Amino acid sequence: MQQDLILDDALIAKYDQSGPRYTSYPTAVQFHEGFGNADYARIARESNASGRPLSLYFHIPFCDTICFYCACNKVATKDRSKGNEYLARLHREIALQGELFDFSRPVTQLHWGGGTPTFISHDEMRELMCVTGEHFQLLPDDQGEYSIEIDPREATAETVALLREIGFNRMSLGVQDFDPRVQQAVNRIQSEEETLAVLDAARAEGFRSVSIDLIYGLPFQSRESFERTLDRIIEVGPDRLSVFNYAHLPQIFKPQRRINADELPPPEVKLEILHMTAQKLADAGYVYIGMDHFARPDDELAIAQREGTLYRNFQGYSTHADCDLVGLGITSIGMVGNCYAQNIKDLEQYYARIDAGELAVFRGLELTREDELRRDVITRLICNFQLDFSAVEAQWGIDFREHFANELARLEEMAADGLLEVTDTAIQVLPVGRMLIRNICMTFDAYLKQAGGQRFSRVI
Structure with a gap:
């Protein structure tokens, strides 16, 4: 198998839990x-x-x-x-x-x-x-x-x-x-x-x-x-x-x-x-x-x-x-500037809004700077399987290790399990960790504990 992906049954069993797919952050x-x-x-x-x-x-x-x-x-x-x-x-x-x-x-x-x-x-x-x-x-x-x-x-x-x-x-x-x-x-x-x-x-x-x-x-x-x-x-x-x-x-x-x-x-x-x-x-x-x-x-x-x-x-x-x-049409979601906006999900309500000459947005979120920072971190990890601290620091004006000290501490167990490697300057997702990238990203999700009973699909 190509060395950019290794499946470890024991680790998959350990980390197989419900979690977001991160098509957006916040979700x-x-x-x-x-x-x-x-x-x-x-x-x-x-x-x-x-x-x-x-x-x-x-x-x-x-x-x-x-x-x-x-x-x-x-x-x-x-x-x-x-x-x-x-x-x-x-x-x-x-x-x-x-x-x-x-x-x-x-x-x-x-x-x-x-x-x-x-x-x-x-x-x-x-x-x-x-x-x-x-x-x-x-x-x-x-x-x-x-x-x-x-x-x-x-x-x-x-x-x-x-x-x-x-x-x-x-x-x-x-x-x-x-x-x-x-x-x-x-x-x-x-x-x-x-x-x-x-x-x-x-x-x-x-x-x-x-x-x-x-x-x-x-x-x-x-x-x-x-x-x-x-x-x-x-x-x-x-x-x-x-x-x-x-x-x-x-x-x-x-x-x-x-x-x-x-x-x-x-x-x-x-x-x-x-x-x-x-x-x-x-x-x-x-x-x-x-x-x-x-x-x-x-x-x-x-x-x-x-x-x-x-x-x-x-x-x-x-x-x-x-x-x-x-986003256009019922239930569609847009991502414009620093916001997410979702249209009405019900067909008749959508028709009523449009017939009245109005947009059909019924909910959304205006992101804070912290939201945008964490979205950037999660996106870099999901897309590139690596994260260069200096790139994030230059864009957001932070000290990465200081700002994310708690998150880096929580990654230690994953590092010990061989999912990733954390150095003074970067996070590198290893072949074993690529299939479990959602778990790694969940570490940087500030809202996950607030989701309560909200269900996500399982990561595997």
Whole structure:
């Protein structure tokens, strides 16, 4: 196995606990409803002074069927007219948000997520991109990173061609598992043929990158069954893979109540699957980026990690660290200036806000300087697996060892276990610690003890 990742069963068992994925810091648990439209609008307008590029996230919540494992915000319906109702409001929100940001700020990153973005028609997709371009400066194809989440059951070769035509150059395919028994148990029947047909179409149309999402820990999975899926995926060679650990939280996510917990693989089997997956992907030449993500060594993520420029936000790992993220649509989260802002989660309430000519922010958080400092520390660790004290000190005007004396003391046990090495000038995450990076970052989370009964997924 590549030496940038080593799995130690005893240490994984010791550190396997619930914890944040740190797509943000502070996490969404700290968002509060005292932060609203006026706060967001003020900070958004102030951000224009920076001239930073923009990243746009669009949430399209509709799904034709519900996958039982899903923890996303979605609306299950077979009525395609629902998409038209939603898009009418989304167009209006684009205009409202566009008024806050200078048009001169280029959109270097754009993403459609869901739900199922391809639930909407081809004409609706074309119109949505057109309306976006009227209010935000979209870049030429060779300069912007424009991505979309694809359900292969909802995408034909014609759909892929249309997406390429309107500017998308990256896509992520939801696969999870090719095993028929697993698919039946999670209510996602998806043939290998239709999945790979979309991947082939994307390559034929000139998409720069195709990523595939898998999930381990689903009902009836075994090491052998998941290996068959992984072998087929490696054979077709996507640019990136995300291999997520299924988090069974039926008390929070209602669809998961349809999954029989007795049919889930036990922890020792999940660990076998994880070992096998890491080994096979390493043997196939993939680099472990972190937090369930793998990429080819010539992929932009792998290059950015080697160069120390990788970033992480609500869209996952990114090469665009200097963007303000604008969230559009229900439940979407933006990260603009020193704030996070989340839109309303309920569809009818979202419609009412937009119909009244208002933004749809219902909660958020304005970060303190200490929040921003800790976010920087956590981001550096997650993205680079190392932290240079002098770089943090120069940016924030602190003495690192003095400011984080308690945190460094708490890292001593992890250092003794071989997860990391702490010197007078840096923290270096070792190969054993890379899979447990969430645990290391939790040391610098000032809010974790306040989370109370709030549940996060397990780190492994």
